Amino acid sequence: MKKILHLIFGRFFVVAMAIILQVLWLCVVLWQLSYKFTYVNLLVRVIAIIVVLVIVNKWTNPANKLSWTFLILLSPIFGLMVYFLFGRSGLTKHTRERMDAVNRQVEALFQRDSAEEKGLEKESRSAYLQSSYIDKWAGFPLYQNTQTKYYSCGEEMFPDMLEALRGAKHFIFLEYFIIEEGYMFNTILDILEEKAKAGVDVRFIYDDVGSINSISFGYYKKLQERGIPCVTFNPFKPLISVVMNNRDHRKIFVVDGYIGFTGGINLADEYINKVKRFGYWKDTGVRIEGEAVWSLTAMFLEMWNYINRSTEDYSRFLPSVYREKEFTSDGFVQPYGDSPLDNENVGENIYLNIINRAKNYVYIFTPYLIIDHEMLICLSNAAKSGVDVRIVTPGVPDKKAVYLLTQSYYEPLLKNGVKIFQYTPGFIHAKCFVCDDEIATVGSVNLDYRSLFLHFECGVFMYRSKAVMQVKEDCLRTFEESEEMDVSFCRRRRLPVRMVQSLMRLFAPLL
Structure with a gap:
């Protein structure tokens, strides 16, 4: 009961409700105006088309483009309101x-x-190229x-x-x-x-x-x-x-x-x-x-x-x-930082480079597995090429909707040879990659859209330091404590759950 009262009277709830009410009020006003006046309706649709064209031609993630385009075309007024609030970097x-x-x-x-x-x-040479990328494009x-x-x-x-x-x-x-x-x-x-x-x-x-x-x-x-x-x-x-x-x-x-x-x-x-x-x-x-x-x-x-x-x-x-x-x-x-001020997705590119250059194995800890098509293909191709790709996600969720979305990515990865483990003792909040006994990165960057594209993040890239093997040893211990998933786990999900997951995947970049 205390938790419910804290939620209802907490600052986040009050502020969020104030913003939601403002958005709904503006949407209702625009809907009424567009219903009564043809030129307002036409203007909204023209703006929606222009915004969609801008989104499609932006140098950004394709899945992100698809989600925003679908939402704006489905409901121009609501879609535009949400896009101008959450779809762009808010920094002037x-x-x-x-x-x-x-x-x-x-x-x-x-x-x-x-x-x-x-x-x-x-x-x-491989580690040098990764380091060179961080220096030239992140500035560290x-x-x-x-x-x-x-x-x-x-x-x-x-x-x-x-x-x-x-x-x-x-x-x-x-x-x-x-x-x-x-x-x-x-x-x-x-x-x-x-x-x-x-x-x-x-x-x-x-x-x-x-x-x-x-x-x-x-x-x-x-x-x-x-x-x-x-x-x-x-x-x-x-x-x-x-x-x-x-x-x-x-x-x-x-x-x-x-x-x-x-x-x-x-x-x-x-x-x-x-x-x-x-x-x-x-x-x-x-x-x-x-x-x-x-x-x-x-x-x-x-x-x-x-x-x-x-x-x-x-x-x-x-x-x-x-x-x-x-x-x-x-x-x-x-050490490196990632910033939403530019179009350079440093955190994601470091992860992609590690996976692409792996020869023997890549072990990954992540609390959320909400990835774009490029990351999915990269992980799959590495596994198909014989690299031992293993990902550990939580066994106990902190956010049930996000957990459901995370599990929706299991099946395509498992089919392509990626091994996925759920951390049975509880929730894993770690963000680590380790590769081939040589390279590791530890930091704040989750495998989800907000962390990879919208937040200020940081991490440390390491080559042949003591910490690299310490990360590997921790991964091996964690695999023993975790439950390995298989395709049958995904197929046992009820049809309504699958439908919800499919819908959530469509809007994954917006979550």
Whole structure:
């Protein structure tokens, strides 16, 4: 009962209902006008055709084009309203220019070492090409002189996060999609307050929509009252607006410029299994220490100064400024970010490149499997070519509709030789790829449309670092704990379920 009352009176429900009512009111007004006045009806249809032509000719995902075209042609008024709200990046030209200006200032401090690039090319032409893509199209360089450590669950990573915070002497930058008061977040918050009082530069960013059901409105003020500078990304307001569509889904944790954490782990108790929501919550993360942390620092500073409309001397946050010892190498490490500001789908392309270049195996963790045709064909072709392709999805869903949609992709993949496992102990929220004992990536990028095309994301690409084999070992353990799916599982679904899944597939890019 408490959960129902919290949902009904929660900020998300109130704001969402306000927006829905505004959309419905506008739709009713337009429907009445188009019914009474022929020229209004004609104008709406002309606009619908123009918008469809624009969508069809956009450099974007074909499945996305099909879904929006179908919806707009099926119901021009409603389809246009929904498209203008959710179908486009909500960032204005001015906003993009402002963010680009901040990016240029930070990226000017990136130092590229041709010796490192040549060293990687000598070891693996395939890995070098992947690294080159990240550098040229995402803007994040390759590093050595960086140590890596992989965590197979949140409760493994949390003590190391606390140790890093307690050892902070100069600055702490945190950027998260979800925060929630509880043991995990409150423990971190107490340390942040203590460090801020000691003169450490502490800054915090959280996404307003990601945390809308877990914290109160204006929660950032509570952190500010405790001496912790805090801002929210893209506040969710009860007004029709296109800017709500892009979210900050990153998980960035930086201490003193040379210690960093990222992955799928947010700052809430389920991520360390202090509370049980959907059985055992399996999530993963990676710790990097050394020169590569600068890329995570740069991502944070770009977002911070974009939100605050500020600028500063970024060079004082470089890893070399505060390091207490020489950095040592652990393979090649390349953090990367993905942004909806451009048409370059960095997160998806990194995944596609890993699959396409795999020779022996690709193991994948993902909480959602809502993929476009290109990803489906890529996974299928790899499996058909003899590559051992395995995907682990949740055994217990966090969102039942999304879970049903995820399962709708099983049959075509299974028929083509891809092995799919459902994580029996509970919900897997991890986002990991590992390939051929050489390459791995751990980050925040889900295999769904919103994560791949609309959100700000981040991850770490690694070649022959310690973490690569640690990811593989975790995958092998997880397969043992999971149930392998087969085609008969898909065919046992009742006809109404199949029909619902088929309809959901049509609108998958919109979910």
